[in-house]
Each structure stands twice: as structure tokens, then as C-alpha cells.
Amino acid sequence: MAVAEQDESTALLEQVNQARAINTPLQIRGGASKAWLGRSLRGTVIDTRSHCGIVNYDPTELVITARAGTRLADLTRVLQDNGQMLACEPPYTDDGATLGGMLAAGLSGPRRPWAGAVRDAVLGTRVITGLGLHLRFGGEVMKNVAGYDLSRLMAGSFGCLGLISEVSLKVLPIPRCQAHIALELDAHSALLKLGQWGQQPLPISAACHDGQVLRVRLEGGDGSVRAACERLGGEPFAPSWWQALNHQRLDFFQDPRPLWRLSLPNNTAYLELAGDQLLDWAGAQRWLKSDADPEHLRKVASAQGGHATCYSPGLTDSPFQPLPAALMHYHRQLKQRLDPQGIFNPGRMYAEV
């Protein structure tokens, strides 16, 4: 199936300029697969999905460039046909997620601690700015230190700094061999084991503990994966489990209590918190279903050197952990300089930007 292809950048630019002319905020929307994350938005919807298609892809360069509205499901299929993948494993690809939304939200899947985040794969972007200009930053080469790294700054900025119209990404070959093993362990022992394994050259590419079972994905050449399987033991399970984790379709996520994401240093011990926990990223990303006080969770996460994000809309006015005043000052400075009229997704991340 061919990927839909359409250059609508002129129309998008025009829409931005109209909004600037009448000083009206825009809410940028792709597949709306993550629209519930962050603060709620007002403003005219600007839909990027019509601006889609792969602009350039040469598998031997390990780089793909596509328009922001390209559906991730389409993009990953094209890569797959060439034996390649987005190593950062973005979530919600089944829910219509787009490339632009992937970069704007900056969310990465189970492979993140070993293969890097969305921001690590970004090589270049085209962005429609708050001054109504369509600009290009970075490029299609692995190494490029000309000018400031605006492309990576866009990763995780939730559209607050500009409208991402095109993205160039580094892609990687799909590993030749995969194995999936499950080990029955409690969370404390699982974290201890993961800590030890992390210091060894093992081909681990995902590690998640759901309360009872530690699931590990091994990826690499035949030899290393086989050797690691023999060493670590455990029972095999179906690889589709990782998609269910990444798309939050596991039973754990059906619990009606609010969902929190705790991002923590990878050697953080098991935290005794009210509610249920699911430990992903070898312990560096912990999902929590809990009625605990947001303030308390943030204090706990900060004390460990991490932070907490609320994934349940409406629970708190600041789903993202509030920033120290000095850092917020420079966030506001950046916002004012790049989007002086406050057109793009104002308030999506923080009320101040």
C-alpha cells in the first residue's frame, strides 16, 4: 500500500499567518492520539494530517525524511519493508499517531534506555515559526553542528515553539534476532538483577516488571541472543506483549485510578507508593495507578532525581512537573522569542508558555 503524499505546507503557513493577523491561538493537531496529555487547549484547530508523505528515504543512508502529517503506522511499514525501524519505538502508532506528533510529544517506547529517545533520532526539521516563516534546521546527515540544535529542541515541546512540518530521522536496521523471556521475580529482585545486567554487555532492548514477572527482550545477532537466553533462563512469551505495553493496553492500564509516569534514575530502588506499579525501561520509567496526592508523588520523584507526569487528564492543572523559577524564566524567554504572539498551543505544557 502506498503512503499518502501531499504537500500542504503553503496552506498550513497561510493558516498560521491568518491566526497571527487576528491574534488567535492555534491548537496543532495530528492524529490526536496524545491529545489527552498535557493541559487542555483552546484555539482554532490546525490539522497537519493533510501534509503527509515521505520526502526522502535511502535505506543505505539510514535516514528518512517525511512530512509531519505522515501516519507513523505507514512510516514504520515502509521502514519494515526495508529491514529498518524507528529505534525509539514511539507509542500509540495504532491510534493514528503522526510523525509530527511523535516529535512534538517526544515519547519513546520500551527500547528507549538502550537505543535512545525520539530526540536522539532527530536529524533535522522544517518548522513554521511564530513569525510566519517556514524554516529548515539540521538536515539529513548524522553529524551536523552548524547553528543551534533547534530540531532537538522541538522534541517534547508539544508544539509550543512552532509547527513542525517535516522531520528527518536516523533509522536503524531491525536486529537479526529477537527473543522474549519472562522470569518470575518480585520487583526488588528484578531491579537488582537489571542493575547488574546493565553493567554487562548483554543484548537487552526492553525490560519491564509488571508486579510479578520480569519480561526481557533480547535483540542482536544470533550468537549473542542465544547466549543471553541460556544465561538468563526464563520462559518465552509472545512479542505482541510489548505492543500492548507501549500502547497501554495491558490490564494494568485499565485500572480506573489516575495514571502517573515517574521518570527516575535507572538505579532507583523500588519505591513504596500507594497504588500499583509497572516498571518499564529497566526501572527508569515507572507507571503508577494511584490516588496519591500529586504533590507527594512529585516530591518523591524529585527526591530521587526524577520527575512525575500525570497521564490522567483533568486531575491536576500542571500535568507536567512544574519547573524551578529560573528555568521557567528561560522557557518563557524562548517562547516569547520564537512565538511572540503566543499562537502555538499556548498553555499545553505550562500555563506560562
Added chain:
Amino acid sequence: MNILHDERLDGALPRVDKQALLLALRTELPDLEILADDEDLKPYECDGLSAYRTTPMLVVLPQRVEQVRAILAVCHQRGVPVVARGAGTGLSGGALPLAQGVLLVMARFNKILEIDPSARTARVQPGVRNLAISQAAAPYNLYYAPDPSSQIACSIGGNVAENAGGVHCLKYGLTVHNVLKLEVLTVEGECLTLGADSLDAPGFDVLALFNGSEGMLGVITEVTVKLLPRPQVAKVLLASFDAVEKAGSAVARIIGAGIIPGGLEMMDNLAIRAAEDFIHAGYPVEAQAILLCELDGVEADVHDDCQRVRDLLEQAGASEVRQARDEDERVRFWAGRKNAFPAVGRISADYYCMDGTIPRRELSRVLHAIAELSGKYNLRVANVFHAGDGNMHPLILFDANQPGELERAEAFGGEILELCVKVGGSITGEHGVGREKINQMCAQFNSDELTLFHAVKAAFDPKGLLNPGKNIPTLHRCAEFGALHVHAGQLPFPELERF
């Protein structure tokens, strides 16, 4: 066009009264080491780009973060430009001093604060040398991956400021991929923590923005880097080719086959000869190109991949493929490549190292064009190429004592970089813009893009006191630079020297 700060093109610098500034700093910071005499300032007049020199007004050598903050406060209040410097090994003049400014030398911040094997991180002061981190982590079988060729001398603060690379970038990434957290001071005296000990931090990715920002946005006072487990084994293959095109196609085949080598380096005949003469690495001096392909990881995988790569190299037309028999030979193969720059330094009075990147598929086209330019400027070129990530280092050979040769080398280099932009690459892969490539930035970015860069700068440094004149050219400079160009990048009167 001169590379030294030109107030007409780069913006006026404030008139600073040296004695008054000295007095203010001494009053504020009685125990701060300050260099103010000409003979003491001399060693600081350039960084690794030694063809260009400016004596700084003052050099300060703080030892505590509080001193840095106070220095910035004094300078901010008086409108004095500040140029930060690490080990001074940078190749693009990013730490080139200003005659009207203070050179802030961070070399005394040389302590490794913590190696945490369970978190696999190292927390260090910015003046710590790159290699010292890996050495300190070695007892835990961990290391810091980015390895710029200057790693025995360059400082981690400078690495962050330049987003330094090295020969293992394709697999292990640049500095930006290996830094978790920074402590920085803004020129306004705010302490910011960027990033976190966790894998991500709330807010905009200002950490990514600071990597490679060349000392324009803030002063780095502490760096936390990721450490990786040392790969079990590393093996190197050395392949010879009778044509550069064949080596280029071998690179595409290896990547296309889904193999990501730890290192993949190419050298052309002149570079091979110079390196062999110097190091006796066992390189084939008749070859038009060699490829060094390092495969690292778990033993069984590396063994399989070596066989795969050997087959691919032969299919691409390699005249010979050798695998280093032992660690000694592996180190020797690499020694030739790692000493390519000094080796070229032995066959030429001076050389000018370029740093453009290109999509790999454009390699033979670009190498041909470089060969043509070499004839046009009557200067030899040795090519060393990080083939895995498309980063070329053409070394232009010249003799600075011959009138006009430096200028010819500069013009030649400028054309190479503009060619890189034209084929979809970049003017700098890892050395940075600094002062050296300030003009070529006008070829890489249009005036709207440059204006946005200036806006980013102004968000952190509204008075423009940190490293003024570096990294991002003024629109005025670009207008003048553009006026030198007519269509299609053809210079008018190419035979004339340009200043």
C-alpha cells in the same frame, strides 16, 4: 574576509577600561587568579585553530563555581564580553579570545566528582579531560563513548559546547546522546540544571539546545555523562581498493546489509601514504582508498559480522581484505588513522582541516569535485573520512610562509564546505562553526533562519556578551559575503586572493 572579529561585520564591542575591570575583579574576588600582562596572556591567544590569534584583555582562571558566577556578574554589569575556554583544543576558533573581552578558562575545574557504576554515570567538572572519564570508569568495565581525536587533552565542557564526535558516532552517537545532565550558569547569574539523572526532564529540551551551542548561551559548570559497558571484543578489517568509488560502494553495502560498525573510516592515497610513512601501520601504499571497519560487541556476533563484512567488501571490489590478527595489530591499524592529521603535518608545512558532512551516496561526486578544486587552487588535499556517518575531513596542504597560500587554502576550504551544503550536507560535522566557518553559515542558512538563531541567543543572553561574533553570523556579514558570490556558487575572479 578576515576571520578575526571585525566590528563592522560582526557588531561593535564595548570599549572596556582594562584597569577598571581588573580593579573590579580583584576587589570582588581577591583570591581569583587573573592574568593581565602580555607575556602571561600570550599562551591563550588562540585555541586549536592556531592560524588565528588575538590577545585577550584578561584571562581569569577560577576554581569555584561561585567565582565564575561573580566573574559573570561583574562582566554582565559592565557590559564586558566573556569567552569561555576549556582545554583550548577546539579546531574552529570557538575559544578565540577578544581583545576587548575576558577569557574565562575553565581548566581548573578538573575533578571527577563521582563515578556511579550502578547508575552507569559519571559526574564531573567541565575541565576534566574526555579520556580521564573512561580511565576512571575502567575499573567498573564501563567507559564514556564519544572519542574525539583530541580525547587525551580535550575537556568534557568543551565537548559539550561543541557537541564533539569521534570515530564511533554512527553506533554510539555524539556528545548530545551521551550527556544526561548539565549544571550551567547564565550570563545573568542564574544556575540552571538542564536534563536530569533520569532519562528525561520536564520542560523544553534545553539540554539538547546547549549541546553544541559553542559557549553562546551559558557557561557549563558540571556535566553528568552516561557510561556504557565496554564491548566484549572489537575486531578490525582493513580493506584496500584501487578506486575510491569502490570503497564508497562498500560502505553503502555494509550499512544496507543491516550492519552498524563501531567505526568505519576511509582514507585516500595521499593520507594512506602519509600515515604509513609516519606510523608503519602496514597500510597498502598503492591503494587509492582503504576502509577500516571495526565491529564490536559480543564475541559470537562480532565473529559472524566480520565474515559478512568481509564478503561485502570483496563483492564491492576490494583488492585485499585483512583482519587484524591480534590486539597489537588492531591498535596499529587504528594508529595510522588516528595519526593521520599529524602524519599529514609531516609532509606539509601547514594543513587546514575541513569538517563537512555529506550524505554518503554523494561521496565520489564530492571527492571528484575536491580533486578539481585542488587543481584550481594548486594545493594538495589528503582525504580522511568518517565513512560511517558521512563526516569528511579533507586536509588542505599549504605553507603559511608562502604569500597568499593561507588565503588560497581558506578559499579552497570555503568552496568545499559550500559544496557539502549543495549536496545536502553540512559545513560542520563535529568541529563547530566558531569563527572559522562563520561565513559558510551564510551558505547553510538563510537570513530568516539566522534571525531565529539570534532570537534563541537573545533568550539566554539579551546583551550578547557570551562569545560575541561566534557561531551565528550577523545578517550584515552574510550580505557582504553574499556579495562576493555570483550565481551557482561561482566566485568572481577566482584567481584573486580574498581577505
